[in-house]
Structures are given as C-alpha cells and as structure tokens.
Amino acid sequence: MGTLTIGVFSSLIGSMNLDFAVKLAETAADKGHNVNLWLSGNATTAAKKGQKEYKDYSYLIKKISGLQKKGVQVAACEACSEARGIHAGEDIIEGITSIGMDWYVAKAAKSDRVLHIGVE
Amino acid sequence: MSNNILFVVQRPPYKSENPKLAITHAMSCYTADIHIDEPVEPTLAYVGDGVLNCIRDQRSQDIYGLISTEQHIKVQLSGDMKILVCKEDIERLGIKEERLVDGKDLGAEAGLNVVPFKEILKEMEICDHLMFF
Numbered sequence: 001m002g003t004l005t006i007g008v009f010s011s012l013i014g015s016m017n018l019d020f021a022v023k024l025a026e027t028a029a030d031k032g033h034n035v036n037l038w039l040s041g042n043a044t045t046a047a048k049k050g051q052k053e054y055k056d057y058s059y060l061i062k063k064i065s066g067l068q069k070k071g072v073q074v075a076a077c078e079a080c081s082e083a084r085g086i087h088a089g090e091d092i093i094e095g096i097t098s099i100g101m102d103w104y105v106a107k108a109a110k111s112d113r114v115l116h117i118g119v120e
Numbered sequence: 121m122s123n124n125i126l127f128v129v130q131r132p133p134y135k136s137e138n139p140k141l142a143i144t145h146a147m148s149c150y151t152a153d154i155h156i157d158e159p160v161e162p163t164l165a166y167v168g169d170g171v172l173n174c175i176r177d178q179r180s181q182d183i184y185g186l187i188s189t190e191q192h193i194k195v196q197l198s199g200d201m202k203i204l205v206c207k208e209d210i211e212r213l214g215i216k217e218e219r220l221v222d223g224k225d226l227g228a229e230a231g232l233n234v235v236p237f238k239e240i241l242k243e244m245e246i247c248d249h250l251m252f253f
Binding site: 007041042100101103105106118 | 137
C-alpha cells in the first residue's frame with residue numbers, strides 16, 4: 001500500500017474542494033493506504049472547534065474525526081490558523097495537529113502521490 | 121538523496137493568499153528535515169499573472185500593512201533558492217527584466233532566472249512533486 005498526501009487550501013464554505021479532499025482521504029484510508037491531510041490557508045477553518053451543523057452548509061467535523069479513527073494524520077497550518085484567530089489548544093478540534101508548513105512538505109517528499117489543491 | 125518540490129505560482133500578489141503561501145511553503149522546505157531524514161529542495165516558478173509577484177519596489181507594507189512578496193523573494197534569492205520566471209509572460213505583460221526583483225542589497229549572488237516556458241515545463245517533468253498555487 002502507498003502513502004498519499006493531500007494538501008488543501010480552499011475554504012470549508014464556498015468551495016467543494018475540501019469536501020472532496022476529505023472524501024478522497026476517507027476512501028484511500030479504507031483501501032488501506034497511509035493518508036496525510038494538510039489544511040492550509042482558508043482550509044484551516046475546517047479545523048475550528050464548535051461549528052454548528054446546518055443543512056445548507058458543509059460540515060466536516062464528524063468526517064474529519066472519522067478520518068483520524070482510520071489512521072489519517074490531519075494537520076492544520078499553525079500560521080494560517082493563528083492569522084484567522086483559530087488558536088492551537090483552545091480552538092482546534094482534538095486530534096488535528098497545529099504545525100508548521102515543513103510538516104506538509106516533509107510528508108509530501110516522502111509520499112508516493114501528492115494531491116495539492118492549491119487554487120481556490 | 122534529496123527530494124525536489126516545484127512550486128508553480130500563477131496568481132498575482134495580494135488579492136489572494138495563494139502566492140504568499142507558495143513562497144512560505146517553499147521556504148519551509150529548508151526545515152523539513154525536522155520531520156524526515158532527507159533534505160527537501162524547493163524550486164519556485166512564476167507563470168501567467170503570477171509573474172506580477174516579481175516586480176520590484178512593492179509598497180505593500182505602506183499600503184496594506186503586509187510584508188511584500190518582494191521581500192520574501194529577496195530573502196530566498198539571498199539563500200540561493202532557484203526561482204524561475206516565465207519569459208513569455210513578462211513579455212506579454214510588458215515587463216522589462218530590469219523591473220524584476222533582485223536580492224543584491226541582501227547579498228544575493230544570482231537574481232531571478234527568466235526562462236522560456238519550455239524550461240519550466242522541463243522542471244515540471246523532472247521534479248519529484250509539483251504544487252500548483
């Protein structure tokens with residue numbers, strides 16, 4: 001089995017990119033692959049604790065928590081989160097690592113495949 | 121053995137976070153060995169409207185209160201990061217090479233590499249991973 005690293009930069013609400021990335025991560029993990037998911041830029045909003053679930057808006061907290069149970073490593077860019085007032089420790093969903101960009105490029109470098117969704 | 125990641129920037133500066141994230145992610149390659157036992161070598165390429173990131177005398181600090189992309193580029197040039205700029209795109213936008221950022225004031229020996237698009241394509245073919253911003 002291989003290692004897949006997905007980097008996503010699009011916002012939770014306003015784009016379907018993040019929904020797609022989470023779904024792909026889930027499918028790859030179900031097939032037995034090692035998966036890393038990087039949330040950067042506006043995608044760090046998906047890591048915010050305390051989101052309310054509405055039927056008209058994307059809501060990925062349950063899915064992201066499910067990914068962690070499947071062994072997917074999920075990390076959010078520390079600088080991008082802090083710039084948005086999403087603070088490590090108090091605001092970030094448990095299990096999501098708040099870390100520097102070097103985590104992502106290191107994971108990418110060691111992956112068999114990288115899917116980088118960088119343009120919103 | 122090192123891994124090479126090519127960061128391709130196609131967005132103009134300041135109205136999108138992506139061009140800035142491209143350069144900060146490229147910079148972070150230099151500390152990636154905290155996580156893995158191999159160096160990660162970045163190459164940055166500006167294409168399309170992304171070449172507008174490379175114009176000198178950016179005043180974003182005065183006007184937007186933001187560190188300029190020019191400053192980031194200069195620092196990376198002084199650290200010898202390989203930075204490519206698409207020749208056809210600067211010509212299309214009427215930008216002369218002398219209008220581009222250089223890092224001489226920070227001690228950079230080499231400036232931006234203005235190259236034909238076919239050379240950037242070649243970089244895309246040889247890199248280990250491609251990240252498109």
